Amino acid sequence: MTDNLPTKATNKLPAAVAEVASREFVTMFIAGQMFGIPVLQVQDVLGPQKITRVPLAPPEVAGSLNLRGRIVTAIDVRVRLGLPPRDGGKDMSIVADHGGEFYSLIVDQVGEVMSLPAADYEKNPSTLDERWREVSDGIYRLKDSLLIILDVQRLLRLEAAVAA
Amino acid sequence: MDDLLREFLTETSESIAQIDVELVKLEQNPNNPELLSSIFRLVHTIKGTCGFLGLPRLEHLAHAGENVLGKFRDGELPVTPLAVSLILKSIDTIKTLLAVLEATQAEAPGNDEELIAELNAMAEGHLDHVATVSAPKEVHMDDAPVFPANVPDEHGFVPVPASETGKAQTASAPAPDAKKQEVKPMEELGTKESAVASQSIRVSVDQLENLMVIASELVLTRNQLMQILRSQKDSAFATPLQRLNHVTSELQEGVMKTRMQPIGNAWSKLPRVVRDLSLELGKKINLQMVGAETELDRQVLELIKDPLTHMVRNSADHGIEVPADRMQAGKQETGTILLNAYHEGGHIVIEVSDDGKGLAISRIKTKAVQSGLATEADLANMTDQQIMQFIFKPGFSTATKVTAVSGRGVGMDVVKTNIEKIGGTVDLQSTEGKGSRFLIKIPLTLAIVSALIVECAGERFAIPQICVVELVHASAHSEYHVERINNTPVLRLRNRLLPLVSLRRTLKLGEDKDSADTAFIVVIQVGSANFGIIVDRVFDTEEIVVKPVSPILRHIELFSGNTILGDGSVVMILDPNGVATRVGEIHAAESSAAKQNARQAQGRTDGKQSLLLFRACGAAPKAVPLSLVARLEEIDRKTVEYSDNKPVVQYRGKLMPLVSIDVDAKMAGEGTQPILVFSDQERSMGLIVDEIIDIVEDRINVDLSAQRPGFLGSAIVVGKATDVIDTGHYLAQAYQDWFGKEQEGAFGEDSLHRVLLVDDSPFFRNLLAPLLTVAGYTVTTADNAADALKLQEEGSVFDVIVSDIEMPGMNGFDFAAAVRREGGLWSGVPFIALSSHATPRDIERGRMVGFTDYVAKFNREALLATLQQTLSSVKVSA
Incomplete structure (x- = not known):
C-alpha cells in the first residue's frame, strides 16, 4: 500500500498542473454521440465480456463480471441515457474507478485519449434533455463535433439504488 | 504513543x-x-x-x-x-x-x-x-x-x-x-x-488480513486452473498443477491458522461476569465451559463475543432460579450454565444451556399480544417452537422487572442479528421447568464458505451450505411432487407441508415452468422457519470466497454477496434470510398481526369492522365479525362422527361439536365441508356453512332487529342486505354452559348511553360489543384497566362501566377503586362487574370497592337487564 503512494502522487501532479490549460479524456461513442471520461478515472478498456445477470438490479445494471479476480459491476450507459438497445455489433467497456469500486461502463465504441483545452469547455446547454443533463459535466467544442463529459459519480446514481 | x-x-x-x-x-x-x-x-x-x-x-x-x-x-x-x-x-x-x-x-x-x-x-x-x-x-x-x-x-x-x-x-x-x-x-x-x-512476534492484524485476502485469491486461481485441467487429459501441466493444488491448500490452511484463536478467549470474561451476577442476584451458579480450545477465526470470535456474553447473562438472570425456588422444584441448589463449543462439518457450534426454569410460553404469548407482535388468533396457529421465536423480536423481554442485568428489552434481537450478520444461525430449545438451550452455528471463517451452486433460468447462484438441510428431487412420477394451492407451490415432505419458493419468480427471472416438470428443491432452514427453494438444477458444493456486492446493488436484500467460481464466472450468493423475509416466511405472523392492529386502530376511528361473509341456510349472505372467527377449515364429511346424536369432529386432538345454522340441514355424505371455527381458550366449536364468500371491511349498522333466534339482525354490508349472526346463540348450542341460559330478544331503545367495556379477552370484547351495540348502546372497549384509565385522563365520558374482574395487571377490584377515587372524572359512573365465578365473598368485596352491580360473565340477559336497571336508576336519582 505504502509503496503505491509516491507513484500516485507523481501521476497526479502533472494532471493538476495541466488542468489549468487542458485536460485529458478517454473518448467513446454511444449512438453516434461522442462522450469523454477523465483519463485518471479510467482503469481499463475491455471488449465484449461474459456478464452475469443480477436479478432484481436496477435496469441500468447489466450485470457483474470478473476482471482479473475482481468483481466489477457493468452499467449499460445506453439504458442509463434512455437510449434504445444496441442493435447487433460488439460492445466495448470502459472500466472506471469510483470510490474504490470498479464499474464497467458498456458503450458502443471506445475512441482515443484526447487532450482538450479549457478554452473549448462550456457548461451544459439549458435545453439539454434532463436525463442527459444529469450525467453531463459539460461540453467540449471539437472541430467537427461536440464531446459530452460524463460525470461517473452521477452516472452511478441509479434511481432504484438511491431509493433503497 | x-x-x-x-x-x-x-x-x-x-x-x-x-x-x-x-x-x-x-x-x-x-x-x-x-x-x-x-x-x-x-x-x-x-x-x-x-x-x-x-x-x-x-x-x-x-x-x-x-x-x-x-x-x-x-x-x-x-x-x-x-x-x-x-x-x-x-x-x-x-x-x-x-x-x-x-x-x-x-x-x-x-x-x-x-x-x-x-x-x-x-x-x-x-x-x-x-x-x-x-x-x-x-x-x-x-x-x-x-x-x-x-x-x-x-x-x-x-x-x-x-x-x-x-x-x-x-x-x-x-x-x-x-x-x-x-x-x-x-x-x-x-x-x-x-x-x-x-x-x-506480534504481527499487525492488517497484515494478516491482507495475507488472507491474497491466499483467497490464490485459492480461486487454483480452482480455475483445476477446472481447465479437468477438461484436458494428459496435459503436461497435470503434475505441477497437482503440486500447486496441494501447496495452495496448505498455504490457505496455514494462513487461516494464524487467524485462528481458541474460543476460550471470548469466554475469558464470563466466569467473572457470572460470579458478579450470582452475588448480585443471590443465586448459586456454576459456569461450565467445555471445548474452550476449539479454534475459530479471529474476526468471527470478535463478533460473537458480545452476543455470547449477553446470552450467558440472560441465562443467569432469567434462566437460573434463586436457590429456594430450585429446592422447591426438586433441583440442586446450584444452577449450571454450560458453554460447549465444538466443530461440526466446517462450522462451529456453540451451545449455551442452563438447567433453569426455561421459557414460559404463556408469558411470551401474553407479551406478544400486548406488544402487538401477534394476535391471539395468530398464536393459536403457532407451535411452541414458533412462539419461542418471539424472544428474538426487537423490544421483547418477558422479564417482569427490569434489572440492571437484563430485561431492558434490548438483547436477543441484537444477538440474533449479530450472529446472522456473520452467516450464522441461532436455534432455541426450551422446556418449561427444565431449562433452555441455545444453539449457535457459525462458519469457521467469514472469508471462505462452502456453498451449494444451483441454476435457475440459466443463471447460477450460490446458497450457503449452512442453511441447506436437504435436497429433494420432485417429479410427477416420484414420491415427491410439487402441488399447488391457488398457484402457491407446496411439497409434502415427511407428512408435513413445506412451503416452497420459486426462485425464478422471486428473482423475477420469468414465469414458472409447467408444474408437471421435474424440479429440484433445496430445503432451507433459517431460524425456526423451514421452506424449500425451487431451482432448475443443482450442481455440487464449492468453497467460495465471499465478496461484498457493489454499493449500487447493496439494496437488494436477497443477496449476501457475490463470488467468482472455479470457471471464472461471477455468481450471486443468495441470502436465505433475505429470501425468507421476501417471501414472508419469517415475518408472516408479524405483519399479519401488524395489519390486524392497523385494522383495529382503524376500527376504533371509523367504526368499521372486518366481516366474514358466508352463505348458509338460504341465499341471503350472512356475516360474522372476523375477529370472532379463529380459523376457517374444510373438513372431510366422512370424518364427522355423532356423539349424543350431535355431529362432532376430531379436531386438534379433541372432539369439536359442529353446529348448523339451519337446524334441518343434513350434511350430504361425501366431499369436504367448510366450517368456521370459533374458539375461546380450551373450547372450540365448528359452525357449518355452505360457502365462504368474502372478507370485507364495513360498519355494522344493524337496521332490523331479528325475530329469529341465532340472528342479531339484518344490516347492509357492501350494499347488500346481510344477516348478522349471533355467535353466542351457536356457542350456546355447542356448550350449554358457555353463556348460561340463552334467551334472545330486543333490548333497550335508548341509544344515548355510552358504555365502556373493559375485558382482557378479545373474544368477549368482540362478542359483547356487537351485542351491546344492537341493544342500543354506544360501546367503547379497552383491553385492560390501564388503558381504560387512560381514557379517563383523556376526558372521555361514559354513562356506565362494564368491567371484567380477572384481568392481568390491574384487576377489576383495583380498577373500581381507582375509578371511585375522589375527584376522578368517573367517580360517579355506575360500575358493573363481570365475573365468571361470583362467590358471595367476591360480591361483598365488590360492593366495598364500589361496584354498582355484579353480573355473572356469561349471562347476557342479566347483563342487559342490569344495564337497563342501573341506567334508569341513575336517571331517577339524577
Whole structure:
C-alpha cells in the first residue's frame, strides 16, 4: 500500500498542473454521440465480456463480471441515457474507478485519449434533455463535433439504488 | 504513543484478563498453589513494569495487592470470597487507571489511599470489619472500562497465539501463561524471558488480513486452473498443477491458522461476569465451559463475543432460579450454565444451556399480544417452537422487572442479528421447568464458505451450505411432487407441508415452468422457519470466497454477496434470510398481526369492522365479525362422527361439536365441508356453512332487529342486505354452559348511553360489543384497566362501566377503586362487574370497592337487564 503512494502522487501532479490549460479524456461513442471520461478515472478498456445477470438490479445494471479476480459491476450507459438497445455489433467497456469500486461502463465504441483545452469547455446547454443533463459535466467544442463529459459519480446514481 | 507504553498496555491488559479468570478459579479452589503463584506473579509483573515506566499510582496499588496475594501464597491468610472481592476491586481500579493511561498517555492524578489501606489491613490480618464495608460495593465494578483480552488495541495489534509471552521490551516481564512454566522464585524471572520472547512476534492484524485476502485469491486461481485441467487429459501441466493444488491448500490452511484463536478467549470474561451476577442476584451458579480450545477465526470470535456474553447473562438472570425456588422444584441448589463449543462439518457450534426454569410460553404469548407482535388468533396457529421465536423480536423481554442485568428489552434481537450478520444461525430449545438451550452455528471463517451452486433460468447462484438441510428431487412420477394451492407451490415432505419458493419468480427471472416438470428443491432452514427453494438444477458444493456486492446493488436484500467460481464466472450468493423475509416466511405472523392492529386502530376511528361473509341456510349472505372467527377449515364429511346424536369432529386432538345454522340441514355424505371455527381458550366449536364468500371491511349498522333466534339482525354490508349472526346463540348450542341460559330478544331503545367495556379477552370484547351495540348502546372497549384509565385522563365520558374482574395487571377490584377515587372524572359512573365465578365473598368485596352491580360473565340477559336497571336508576336519582 505504502509503496503505491509516491507513484500516485507523481501521476497526479502533472494532471493538476495541466488542468489549468487542458485536460485529458478517454473518448467513446454511444449512438453516434461522442462522450469523454477523465483519463485518471479510467482503469481499463475491455471488449465484449461474459456478464452475469443480477436479478432484481436496477435496469441500468447489466450485470457483474470478473476482471482479473475482481468483481466489477457493468452499467449499460445506453439504458442509463434512455437510449434504445444496441442493435447487433460488439460492445466495448470502459472500466472506471469510483470510490474504490470498479464499474464497467458498456458503450458502443471506445475512441482515443484526447487532450482538450479549457478554452473549448462550456457548461451544459439549458435545453439539454434532463436525463442527459444529469450525467453531463459539460461540453467540449471539437472541430467537427461536440464531446459530452460524463460525470461517473452521477452516472452511478441509479434511481432504484438511491431509493433503497 | 510511545512504543514502550503501547507494549505495556497490551501486555498488562492481557495479564489482567488472565488474573480475572484465575482469581475466580482460586476462589473455588483456594488451596491450589499453582494458581496462587501464577496470580501473584502476574500482579508482581504489573507492579514491576509500572515502577519501571514511572507510574507510581499504579505501582502502589499493585504493590498493596501483591502483599495480600503474597500472604495467600505463604498460607498466612485464608482465601475467602471477601478477600478475593477486594483483590478484584483493586484489579478493576487498575483497569480504570489503564484506560485513562491509554486515553491520555499519562497516569490519572489522585491516589487510592482508601483501597490501599483496605488491602494493607487485609494483609495484616484484621480484615473483617474493613471487608464488610467494602464487599457490597465491589459487584458494580463492571462499569469500569474493561480491557478485552484479545481485541486488537487501537493500533490494530493482536497477539498471535504464542505471543502471550512476547514481550522483549520489558525485561522484567515473566510469562503470564504460567501454568506451562514451573513456579520459580521471583528473583530469577527477570532474566529468563528473552528465549521465550524470541519465539513469537506480534504481527499487525492488517497484515494478516491482507495475507488472507491474497491466499483467497490464490485459492480461486487454483480452482480455475483445476477446472481447465479437468477438461484436458494428459496435459503436461497435470503434475505441477497437482503440486500447486496441494501447496495452495496448505498455504490457505496455514494462513487461516494464524487467524485462528481458541474460543476460550471470548469466554475469558464470563466466569467473572457470572460470579458478579450470582452475588448480585443471590443465586448459586456454576459456569461450565467445555471445548474452550476449539479454534475459530479471529474476526468471527470478535463478533460473537458480545452476543455470547449477553446470552450467558440472560441465562443467569432469567434462566437460573434463586436457590429456594430450585429446592422447591426438586433441583440442586446450584444452577449450571454450560458453554460447549465444538466443530461440526466446517462450522462451529456453540451451545449455551442452563438447567433453569426455561421459557414460559404463556408469558411470551401474553407479551406478544400486548406488544402487538401477534394476535391471539395468530398464536393459536403457532407451535411452541414458533412462539419461542418471539424472544428474538426487537423490544421483547418477558422479564417482569427490569434489572440492571437484563430485561431492558434490548438483547436477543441484537444477538440474533449479530450472529446472522456473520452467516450464522441461532436455534432455541426450551422446556418449561427444565431449562433452555441455545444453539449457535457459525462458519469457521467469514472469508471462505462452502456453498451449494444451483441454476435457475440459466443463471447460477450460490446458497450457503449452512442453511441447506436437504435436497429433494420432485417429479410427477416420484414420491415427491410439487402441488399447488391457488398457484402457491407446496411439497409434502415427511407428512408435513413445506412451503416452497420459486426462485425464478422471486428473482423475477420469468414465469414458472409447467408444474408437471421435474424440479429440484433445496430445503432451507433459517431460524425456526423451514421452506424449500425451487431451482432448475443443482450442481455440487464449492468453497467460495465471499465478496461484498457493489454499493449500487447493496439494496437488494436477497443477496449476501457475490463470488467468482472455479470457471471464472461471477455468481450471486443468495441470502436465505433475505429470501425468507421476501417471501414472508419469517415475518408472516408479524405483519399479519401488524395489519390486524392497523385494522383495529382503524376500527376504533371509523367504526368499521372486518366481516366474514358466508352463505348458509338460504341465499341471503350472512356475516360474522372476523375477529370472532379463529380459523376457517374444510373438513372431510366422512370424518364427522355423532356423539349424543350431535355431529362432532376430531379436531386438534379433541372432539369439536359442529353446529348448523339451519337446524334441518343434513350434511350430504361425501366431499369436504367448510366450517368456521370459533374458539375461546380450551373450547372450540365448528359452525357449518355452505360457502365462504368474502372478507370485507364495513360498519355494522344493524337496521332490523331479528325475530329469529341465532340472528342479531339484518344490516347492509357492501350494499347488500346481510344477516348478522349471533355467535353466542351457536356457542350456546355447542356448550350449554358457555353463556348460561340463552334467551334472545330486543333490548333497550335508548341509544344515548355510552358504555365502556373493559375485558382482557378479545373474544368477549368482540362478542359483547356487537351485542351491546344492537341493544342500543354506544360501546367503547379497552383491553385492560390501564388503558381504560387512560381514557379517563383523556376526558372521555361514559354513562356506565362494564368491567371484567380477572384481568392481568390491574384487576377489576383495583380498577373500581381507582375509578371511585375522589375527584376522578368517573367517580360517579355506575360500575358493573363481570365475573365468571361470583362467590358471595367476591360480591361483598365488590360492593366495598364500589361496584354498582355484579353480573355473572356469561349471562347476557342479566347483563342487559342490569344495564337497563342501573341506567334508569341513575336517571331517577339524577
